[in-house]
Structure formats: C-alpha cells, structure tokens
Amino acid sequence: MERSRDVRVALVGAGRMGLFHGETLSRRLPGARLVAVADPVSGKELDADRFYPDADGLWNDPEVDAVVIAAPARLHADLIVAAARAGKSVFCEKPAALTLADADRAIAAARDAGVVLQVGFQRRFAADWAAARELLDTGQIGVPRLLRSLTRDPGGFDPARVPPDTIFFETLIHDFDVLRFLNPGATAVEAYATADALVEPAWRDRGLRDTAGVMVRFDNGAVGFAEACFETAYGHDVRAEVFGSAGAATMGDARRTAMVRSGPAGRTVATMQSDQELFGAAYVAELAAFVEAVRTGTPAPVTGEDARAALTIALAAAESAASGRPVQVAA
Numbered sequence: 001m002e003r004s005r006d007v008r009v010a011l012v013g014a015g016r017m018g019l020f021h022g023e024t025l026s027r028r029l030p031g032a033r034l035v036a037v038a039d040p041v042s043g044k045e046l047d048a049d050r051f052y053p054d055a056d057g058l059w060n061d062p063e064v065d066a067v068v069i070a071a072p073a074r075l076h077a078d079l080i081v082a083a084a085r086a087g088k089s090v091f092c093e094k095p096a097a098l099t100l101a102d103a104d105r106a107i108a109a110a111r112d113a114g115v116v117l118q119v120g121f122q123r124r125f126a127a128d129w130a131a132a133r134e135l136l137d138t139g140q141i142g143v144p145r146l147l148r149s150l151t152r153d154p155g156g157f158d159p160a161r162v163p164p165d166t167i168f169f170e171t172l173i174h175d176f177d178v179l180r181f182l183n184p185g186a187t188a189v190e191a192y193a194t195a196d197a198l199v200e201p202a203w204r205d206r207g208l209r210d211t212a213g214v215m216v217r218f219d220n221g222a223v224g225f226a227e228a229c230f231e232t233a234y235g236h237d238v239r240a241e242v243f244g245s246a247g248a249a250t251m252g253d254a255r256r257t258a259m260v261r262s263g264p265a266g267r268t269v270a271t272m273q274s275d276q277e278l279f280g281a282a283y284v285a286e287l288a289a290f291v292e293a294v295r296t297g298t299p300a301p302v303t304g305e306d307a308r309a310a311l312t313i314a315l316a317a318a319e320s321a322a323s324g325r326p327v328q329v330a331a
Contacts, residue, residue: 006032011038011048019046031292036048058086076096077103094120095170118303191320192214212321
C-alpha cells in the first residue's frame, strides 16, 4: 500500500477492550484511521465512518485495509480466516484460537493471502519487558535458568460468564507468552498445573477455575513458573522475572506514581486498578507496530506462530490441571 496515506482500519467487537483499541485508532495513533466498526450493540460512540451489525459487511468494503479483532475468543479463528481471504491484514486479541487446528487454519489463511497477522500480547511492548528482552538479546542476563510471570486481576467478574479453562486460554496465555519471550529460542516441552476456585468456591463443581499455578519446562533446561488469580484486593498486578547465568531482570510495578504516603497506618502507595491503566502505552505501541507492518509490508512483531506456541502450553496446562500429572507440550 502507499506509505504516505493512513492505514484504514475496521474494528470487530466494541466491548471493553475493543473500545480502547477503537479510541486508539481514532485519537492516539497518527498514521491510522478508524473507518468502520462491526458490533451488534456497541461502538456507536466511536469516531468511525460506517457501522455494521456484524463483520460480514467488512469483507467487501474497499475502504478497509486491515481489521482489529476484539470479539469473543471463540470467534477469533473464523474471523481471522474471513479477513485474510478478503485481503485484510489482521490484528487479533489473544488468543488467536482455542485449538491447534484452528490456530493452524488461521495462520495458513494469513500466509496464503499474504497479509499481516499480529496477535495482542501487549506485554512485549511495555517498556520494562522490552528492556529485559534487550538485556537477553545482548547477553547481559546470560543463559536463562528460572523464569516467572504472574497475572492478578482486580476482580469483579461474573462466574456464570466464565467458560471452563478461561484462566489458561485467556489469562495465563499472556504469561505463557512472556515465559517464551524471556527465554528466546527455547521451546516448551512440559507443563504441570494446578487450579481451583478459591475466589468463588461455590462454583468449583461447575468447572470454574479462578486461581492457577503452572510450571513449564523448556528444552534448554530452563524452568518457568506462571500464576494467575481473578481477584486481588489492591488493583491490577502483573510482574515477571528472568534469572540467568549472568544476572537477572525483574519487570512490573503496579504503583500509580512514585509517591509514598506516610501516616498513622504506615507507608502506602496508590496502585493501578486495570489493565488499560497499567498497559495503556503498551496497547498503543502494539497497534502502532501493526499499522507500520501493514504500511511497509514487513512481518508482524508478534506472529500467529507466537500465538500458537503459547496455546500449546495453555492446552497442556489445562490437561495437566484436570489430570493432576505433567503433560507434554505438543509440537
């Protein structure tokens, strides 16, 4: 496409995350323009030229160069395939698919169409995570030995609306990608997981798992630990660490500012309360990278293959939590 003009982007799904992406395309990202929104009930508040009740209207729209998919996870693979076949580049929120067959189908569709496919693992674009990767790439951490990544959400979820294994496929999927990101070139070979309903124990018998821990073993000998919980008492808490033969790096600080208040109750700090507050800049940066890839025809920095690799760990972790034994990660 012409490098001098804006990349014209359509949004599929205008829920909580979709609205943030739509606002980014409209107001925060020079070089991109939100031209259409596809959502049956939401998104009319966004600054777009056209609105569709579903994504089908986008595929023959000549004014759409690319789509951002923020629809429910179960729809992602089919939407990627449809967009690619229509010649539209794709940014898809995680996970790109829920089965390896669907992931392979989505990757193949994008490859065959020659369009960009990028998946929304925004932590790679956060300044401290990116700085840690730079240390790894320049040898300053040495060979990774132990890795850790955690996600603790602020709570307020409806257990009736949480599908089984969501904690692995939609929450810990970020942490599985981080473990791979902090162990470049290595492949996960085994996962051992435990999970329970500790926030909403009354829903345990209905399959809810709101708290989980996973050990991931890699082919270079490194061991990663991922943990998640759907509720914290203090906001949104996301951190990571890589320990290697030459040093270590830690990432993540949920403090809202560097101010520390001292008073009768001791010392306290204000903490961030949502992912959009904690990772707002990273969400913008990942879309900026996608738009640049579309404009220049260069590969996406986070590929469908990256999403597939994280999914293989999620699938093994879910099986391990159900069986109570370690599970080999699929190739």
